[in-house]
Amino acid sequence: MQYITGFEHYREDAGTAVTLGKFDGLHRGHRKLVERIMEHVEREPDLKSVVCFFEMTEFKKMRHLDQKRLMLNEERAIRLEGKVDYLIECPFLSVKEMEAETFIEKILSGLFHARYIVVGENFRFGHDRRGDVAMLAKFQERYGYCLEVIPNEYYGERIVSSTYVKEVMKTGNIDLVNRLLSYPYTIAGTVQKGAGMGREIGYPTMDIYPCQEKILPPNGAYVCKLHVDQEWYQGVCNIGQKPTVSKGGETILSVHLFCYEKKEEANGKAVVLHLYHYLRPEEKFEDVEELKCQIEEDIWEGKRHFLLTMESRRALLESETKKQKKN
Template identity: 40%
Template sequence: MEYVKIEGQFPKFSHCAVTLGKFDGIHRGHRKLIQTILNRKKEYGELAVVMAFVSDRQTILTSEERRILLEKMGVDILLECPLNDQIKHMKADVFIRQILKGDLQASCVVVGEDFRFGHERKGSPELLEKYGEKYDYETIVIAKEMDGNRKISSTYIREELKKGNMEKIADLLGSPFFTAGVIEHGRGMGHRNFFPTANIIPPKSKLMPPNGVYVTVSHLEDGDYPGITNVGYKPTVGENFLGVETNLFDCDLDLYGQKCRVDFYKYIRPEQKFTSFEALKAQIRRDIESGKNWFQEEKELVKTLSFGKK
């Protein structure tokens, strides 16, 4: 997949099926948009292009995580377009003429029914359809994906993430919430005093669930590892940064430097400070037991895992 971060001029393409939005999280509604351009790619040979408008706020997916997900889905090109003054103040008809038709030469534009763009958000699906007749591109408008009576949106997912409701988030996203990164060296305290752990430090731009302990699956180069993950500052040992520290069940491999994706399945308990290391170790043992019991109940999930070396 080609990745382009817009820092001035837009690239020149042709014969594209383009979908536009913020794509913060790639939830079930986003997946419908993306699947539509992938279907166009298969049927008409169009380039499948995702244009994601990005801002400085914390996001459910980092740019790198979004790239990983979209490439896996089969997207050809990801354009990340900053919501700077130029884009915010560009009139909707100018955006259509100069960028969609002029630079990208879109043959198909796919948007959600509530998509808005351009100065004062005056651009709409109806405007895209109107100009599609003039500039010879097809507009496909996708209805909002619903969860009961509520529209699925990044706002809805952020609300559930704040609660630590990982099961609901997985349902809204269409896959588990995850964070990805490279396993880093910690203080080594896990190996010396507690239980071996794999440590990732998420960027500050990444929106994380509440500090606490979660049931997770870590995907590494050689396979999938069930475990439990602590998100937070480890108050008992006094860290000063937010980390993602995972105990992989029955695994004592040297994993430093490996790329890792941690999928979150269930919230176990909040992070807490213990009066002693022994009290902390006892709680970790209980957390591990809770995690293993959860996996014993989730037999269908376990069947999908490709277990790595121990």
Template identity: 35%
Template structure:
């Protein structure tokens, strides 16, 4: 997969392109992705056009939190068969581009779009004035065809990134994973931690997610760790380690069942399956160890190991 970011000078030929924010790459997004992938058989270049956001919102002081970071999104899409991922820089200029100019200058001239695949509520351009009707009105002018899809539902819920964010912030991991259509995960390189777990016979791996990664509530979760494509069951703590460290940044600490290899510096994915309990501050390491042993017993029953 070709990855283009922070660059507005690109030239793609004969593309089938899907457009949107694509935070979460959830089930609704997957319909659009699958469609452009299917068009590869007809000779089109499959393209996803999205935006690369600055860590801080242009219009407020709030940091944009992402279900999947840019690195995680690239990792998912690189395995999908997509030809090109374009993360277009989001700026004041980008925000203020007139929708007619976006169609002409980007979709037609830069992407040579022959097929445009979007959700039926897709909006773009200055003041979000561009929509599916504007795109369809310009089909004959520019020679492209628009393919649109209704919102996908799961049970009684319309799937959207905002719904998934809300469930994630509540720690409803099973619901999050169903809405996503994949398991929520945290990707990163294993850090050299305090090794407290090793001293009490429970060695753990430590990740420090980027500040713009949207994490679930602090607590203990059943998890799977993906190492070199192999999945290993375990238990993960999200939080600040109040008993032993009182860390300033929220970290991801995982105990992998029956695993003893050194993973320091290794890039891994930690998938969260189910919320077990909140993070607790204990009065001693001994109390922490007892609770961790209870967590591991729960985990072995959960995974039937």
């Protein structure tokens, strides 16, 4: 996959299947759009798949809006790597004043040579958001593309949207967040050397300082996995300020892995964290011994979570195998 910032750096001459949006979180609804353009490329190998996302940071700064995001740009690239041909970052301010039909003519047709345009039913674009799916449908014949409008994805009675995911995130229900996203909530970062308190009490941790723009669930303990040294390791993590052993300050992700023996070698390494399950709120303990007892309980609960998950998958596989034999 090629990650390109700005339309001026896109040089592909082939026709494309393209989808557009903010794609904050790449939730289940977004996934349907991406999968659809991938299907077009599978059927027509001469096409290129393009995901074009509008980068809103500068616009939000200018409007003094909340800049917190479910997904950082590098995390989006990690999620789409190996799936699409191009991930295009379009600074929203560069197209904010462009008339909707001009966007169709200059960008979708002229630049992307779009043969298929895949969008959600609420997609809007162009100056004052005047462009919509009706306009895209109207100009199909003139500009030679086929429009596909993908219906909203629902979870119960709610439309799956970045706004809904953010609402759930505030409650700490990471299990539901993951169901809405269709993958574990992801935080990319770099391991930084800590004070070594975890090793002193028998539970070494890796400290990760998340980007300030990254939306985090409430402070507390979570079941997690960490990708480091090209392997995934199970563990538990605390999100917060370590109130028992520090005076507070920045939010830190302190990760303890069950079976990782090279913690000291991890400093400075880029890692990817997956959150799976909320265990408890962060709290300040009376002393280190009380903290150690709680960490032991967290580790037990974390291992239990992964064991139950594995058993559930095994039971599902056995059930599916029995059904196939009957058929």
